[in-house]
Amino acid sequence: MKSRIFFVLPLLLLTVLAQGCLAALSGAETFVPVPELVVLPAQVERGGPARALLAGLPPEAAAEGEFDGKKVFFFPVEDVLVGLFGADVMIEPGVKTLKVAWTAGEFGGELAVEVPVKDKTYGIRDIKVPQKQVDLSPEDQARAARERKLVEAALALQTPVKLWTGNFIEPVDGPINSSFGRRTRLNGIMNPRPHAGADYLVPEGTEVRAPADGTVALTGDHFFSGQAVYLDHGQGLISMYFHLSRIDVADGRSVKKGDVLGLVGKTGRVTGAHLHYGVYLNGARIDPPAFRQMTTRLVAP
Numbered sequence: 001m002k003s004r005i006f007f008v009l010p011l012l013l014l015t016v017l018a019q020g021c022l023a024a025l026s027g028a029e030t031f032v033p034v035p036e037l038v039v040l041p042a043q044v045e046r047g048g049p050a051r052a053l054l055a056g057l058p059p060e061a062a063a064e065g066e067f068d069g070k071k072v073f074f075f076p077v078e079d080v081l082v083g084l085f086g087a088d089v090m091i092e093p094g095v096k097t098l099k100v101a102w103t104a105g106e107f108g109g110e111l112a113v114e115v116p117v118k119d120k121t122y123g124i125r126d127i128k129v130p131q132k133q134v135d136l137s138p139e140d141q142a143r144a145a146r147e148r149k150l151v152e153a154a155l156a157l158q159t160p161v162k163l164w165t166g167n168f169i170e171p172v173d174g175p176i177n178s179s180f181g182r183r184t185r186l187n188g189i190m191n192p193r194p195h196a197g198a199d200y201l202v203p204e205g206t207e208v209r210a211p212a213d214g215t216v217a218l219t220g221d222h223f224f225s226g227q228a229v230y231l232d233h234g235q236g237l238i239s240m241y242f243h244l245s246r247i248d249v250a251d252g253r254s255v256k257k258g259d260v261l262g263l264v265g266k267t268g269r270v271t272g273a274h275l276h277y278g279v280y281l282n283g284a285r286i287d288p289p290a291f292r293q294m295t296t297r298l299v300a301p
């Protein structure tokens with residue numbers, strides 16, 4: 001045992017000395033940044049969130065990326081740049097490429113990393129609603145089309161500044177009923193679009209709280225979503241709250257994490273009182289509870 005320690009110690013000393021010499025040598029030259037790009041998790045699930053970590057750049061560095069045709073914004077956390085992105089719930093599984101362009105003073109470059117997107121089985125649910133909420137009258141069709149335009153504009157927001165810090169909290173405490181991503185059999189007919197949010201089974205009147213800081217992008221009483229609130233958290237991150245019985249915020253207002261947005265209800269196309277909570281990341285519809293989890297460990301594996 002003793003001889004081993006005597007062997008290791010001089011080796012450590014040599015390593016430290018060698019590193020010191022290298023540092024002294026490089027100090028005389030210009031520092032050329034050599035960034036490293038890592039994606040976590042290494043395999044992304046359909047409907048799942050992911051983050052790109054860009055390390056090895058000086059503090060003034062900036063970066064911008066693209067994944068699945070969608071923009072990826074970066075922001076600094078500790079000494080790395082973090083870019084959040086998602087694999088849309090209807091993405092075609094397979095190997096995709098995340099491209100990142102970075103700048104740091106006079107330097108800049110591009111990086112790419114392959115991101116395997118694997119399929120995920122979310123299951124099927126059966127829902128029965130009045131048939132007039134499935135076969136819409138011409139008036140209801142026109143109304144739904146008008147509302148879709150307003151919603152699309154809110155979802156397309158890409159406010160350059162990140163408006164939230166820390167981690168996301170749950171908008172309500174309560175059991176999650178229907179998981180994100182499930183296909184819906186509506187009055188016996190399969191809906192081609194999967195459920196793009198998480199449903200929380202909580203009583204009518206429960207307060208709905210902002211999970212993070214943001215700005216109210218849109219409020220309204222919509223045919224399908226009922227009384228709805230859309231929050232813009234900046235950098236293309238939008239969250240939404242449907243079927244409310246009351247809305248307590250106005251368009252354009254800034255909200256802080258924990259502020260009451262309204263009350264749980266059963267407005268719009270529903271079978272009963274619940275909160276529908278959705279998270280869109282630059283157009284990618286992702287699992288809200290999985291996104292919240294990710295915000296608690298942005299730079300950790």
Ligand SMILES: [Zn+2]
Nearest residue numbers: 197198199276
């Ligand atoms: Zn829902």
